[in-house]
Amino acid sequence: MISLYPPTALDWTTNGWITCQPTRCVVRETAGGSYELEMDHPLTADQRWTQIGIGYIIKAPVPMRQSPYIGAIHAEGKLIYKANGAVELYSKAARPSGVTMPSATWNRATTYEPGTRVKYMDVPYQCIKHIGPRTITVPIIGEVVIDTSGIRPPSEDTEHWKRLSRSNGSKTVVKLVAGDEVALLSEVNSNWFRAKTNDDRDIEGYANYADFTFDRKEDFEQGELEERVIRDQCFRIVRLETDSRAMNLRIYARHISYDYMGTVMDDVARVYDETVSTALVRIHDACTDWAESEELLPSGYFEPSILTDFTIETLTADWRWKNPIYALLDPNEGLVPILRAMCIRDNYDIFILKNRSAAASYQMYYGRNLVGVTWKRSSEDVITHVLPRGKNADGSLRLLSPPLIASADAAYWPVPNVEQIDVQDAEVGKEIKLPDGTTHTQTEQDVDDLLTSTGSARFDTDHADRQKLELTVDFVHLGDTEECRQYRGLEQLSLYDVVDIRHDIIGLAETAQVVEYEWDAVLERYNSIKLGDPFDYNFRQVAGFQLMPYSIDQTRLTPSLLAMITKDT
16 A cells, blocks of 8 residues: 655554555665655546645555664663653654644634634644624623624634644653663664663653663574564655646655755764764764754654664764765765665664675576576776876876786786776875864875775775676566465565576576665566675766755765666566
């Protein structure tokens, strides 16, 4: 089922405002890149399509997978807290405040009594003085009936109406008593943490540190990191195209996690030799704290949870005045490319995880589920040598001695292909400001080391010396057959899964990871799957997601393809 929610909705467990009836709905996700939805909705006579607007939220089914559960900041163990008294877990990191939006809309012809609540222009109001026909006594004339309804709307009538504060969207998830235990899932900020009841109920919510006292640390049980199933995801509508001739409304939406691409991080978003978990806390706090201080958070804003299983790794980065998506995904400075990590998104939860690609979880063998394959190989983009270039103190060109850095496989190729790289900051005598605030003057040795490391990284990290391979494969998915429909979940492929491809007749034997897919959310099946190395970036391609001006580099790197798998329909 594909549902529509209003822009400020925070609870997506219901069926939504309306149920959409699309003729087409596809979801596309790229490893460490874009996550988009495209949908066609007919212009039906029931006017259902008129309810769909810019900023509204679409909930659609995506490929099912298990998501890691705990381990953002305390991956070495489970931290147990006990309730200090009668306390509650909430649906967001804030105590409930304000009032829930009334269902009744103000009407000029209606009689209202004091205490009645209505909404007008999406703002709640409460009646403080009778509105409607009433009898008054006038000297000499006697009793007269007057009607005060329909005079002015609530926004202009302070005599009869009082404006109320809107609800912040936080609701009580579960009530606890003194001594009840919760397990910390992730820290939100210095006041709030995400928690789960430490009992058979397994109820999640947000807890305030003031309501709980730390009790102990427990070891994780096997399998405890993979308990929740990712199924339905939310996408915010960013563009609509109405075609009156085709009687169709085309909808373009981005994954709800991209809500944070419009925010800005302040000075706190600078890390120097700090752990990954600390860096993620800085990304979170720098974004939300600054936005709150500037009163930029709308009523539908939901604080993110960014979780990781990196415990001892450290990094240095400067993300000041960038947005959180830049800090996570930018190919040059982003945390995900730097760590060569997996990025798994579950609505407002973002998981930054170590790559676990040791064993293949899915096989495609000719004669079993592999029908046919078109095999294309290309050496057009293969780099055999790198020429990194810097500057001397007088501004002249500085090269290494010898100037070229060769690939270990350079002798394999009959024709050399040299790539020239102008290395940023590789200038003798240039003062470099370090993240800790101090400055350092570049020496000749510093520049040579920078040139060497940058050139070597093109082969060691970017694998620029690899032959590009593209496979177009026709395969049969067992779960899509009516006889084996009950086994569909057992064969489900997910992003970053490892796939073995074997075709003995043509001598094909490759192993690769899922780097991109297109999913039919109506039929709930894959349209296509692309395989390759999710951490092998091609510096000449631009990703297909919308970028906020001045917030992220316009050259977005996308994984180069080792294989493209297209499913017969």
